[in-house]
Amino acid sequence: MNQTGEAIVEIRSLVNRFGDHVVHEGLDLDIRRGEILGVVGGSGTGKSVLLRSIVGLKQPDGGSIRVFGKDLQRLPSAQRTQIERRFGVLFQRGALFSSLNLQENVALPLFEHAGLSRSDAERLARVKLALAGLPPEAARLNPAELSGGMVKRAALARALALDPEVLFLDEPTAGLDPIGAAAFDRLIMTLRDALGFSVFLVTHDLDTLYSSCDRVAVIADKRVLVADSLATVEATDDPWIRDYFHGPRGRAASLAARHHSSPQGERR
Ligand SMILES: Nc1ncnc2c1ncn2[C@@H]1O[C@H](COP(=O)(O)OP(=O)(O)OP(=O)(O)O)[C@@H](O)[C@H]1O
Numbered sequence: 001m002n003q004t005g006e007a008i009v010e011i012r013s014l015v016n017r018f019g020d021h022v023v024h025e026g027l028d029l030d031i032r033r034g035e036i037l038g039v040v041g042g043s044g045t046g047k048s049v050l051l052r053s054i055v056g057l058k059q060p061d062g063g064s065i066r067v068f069g070k071d072l073q074r075l076p077s078a079q080r081t082q083i084e085r086r087f088g089v090l091f092q093r094g095a096l097f098s099s100l101n102l103q104e105n106v107a108l109p110l111f112e113h114a115g116l117s118r119s120d121a122e123r124l125a126r127v128k129l130a131l132a133g134l135p136p137e138a139a140r141l142n143p144a145e146l147s148g149g150m151v152k153r154a155a156l157a158r159a160l161a162l163d164p165e166v167l168f169l170d171e172p173t174a175g176l177d178p179i180g181a182a183a184f185d186r187l188i189m190t191l192r193d194a195l196g197f198s199v200f201l202v203t204h205d206l207d208t209l210y211s212s213c214d215r216v217a218v219i220a221d222k223r224v225l226v227a228d229s230l231a232t233v234e235a236t237d238d239p240w241i242r243d244y245f246h247g248p249r250g251r252a253a254s255l256a257a258r259h260h261s262s263p264q265g266e267r268r
Contacts, residue, residue: 042220
């Protein structure tokens with residue numbers, strides 16, 4: 001696991017609601033430099049809404065989100081956009097443009113926001129596709145021609161286009177088979193180690209939590225119940241944590257992670 005640094009995103013007393021439905025109330029959380037932070041919680045507890053409010057897609061109803069020391073809500077929109085460009089986001093369904101091939105999809109932010117010519121943007125897009133583990137021939141394919149795993153990698157390449165300092169992943173391994181999911185987890189760790197970004201990772205995948213995350217935040221009752229190492233989270237006395245981490249799937253994932261990190265378990 002990585003040695004992680006100072007908080008680069010600081011969320012304090014966050015409130016999010018839709019009409020009368022309060023999703024977050026008094027939610028506090030930090031994202032630290034260089035860490036992979038797993039975010040878990042029951043269905044509908046507001047993991048995606050939290051992600052969307054950090055990246056600027058949902059205006060919070062209260063509290064503050066400071067990013068790189070600046071309070072996002074208090075910034076003029078041009079400066080806010082500058083900060084939001086330091087984020088890369090991989091949405092649940094990839095959100096690629098269906099009419100563009102992969103190279104064009106990844107090149108789009110490069111010539112729209114980084115001022116590159118179309119040919120330079122496409123050249124760099126091919127590098128990003130390779131970083132995400134796609135073969136050169138994938139560059140000319142359209143999203144409809146891809147497997148689920150390739151869509152995730154293409155969406156990752158686009159999220160990496162502008163060299164993000166924080167990568168947001170919303171259930172990146174959902175819908176992948178276990179081998180594809182484990183390969184994707186390893187790719188994220190390798191890229192984090194090589195490129196040094198932080199990762200905010202919403203997931204239901206226990207294997208991902210045990211194999212990849214430096215810290216885990218649990219959302220329950222409209223706030224973050226605990227955000228700490230897996231050992232501390234597992235030991236937290238809460239009914240949802242007990243069911244999730246100490247049920248059969250949690251025990252299996254924990255055992256597998258211990259096996260893989262032991263000297264005999266050299267498959268990772
Ligand atoms: N645009 C919206 N309008 C109204 N309600 C919304 C909207 N987006 C989210 N919600 C509600 O906010 C709550 C939290 O949703 P969110 O998608 O963040 O949950 P989640 O924890 O990511 O769930 P899951 O694990 O099932 O993906 C849900 O009750 C959802 O119905």
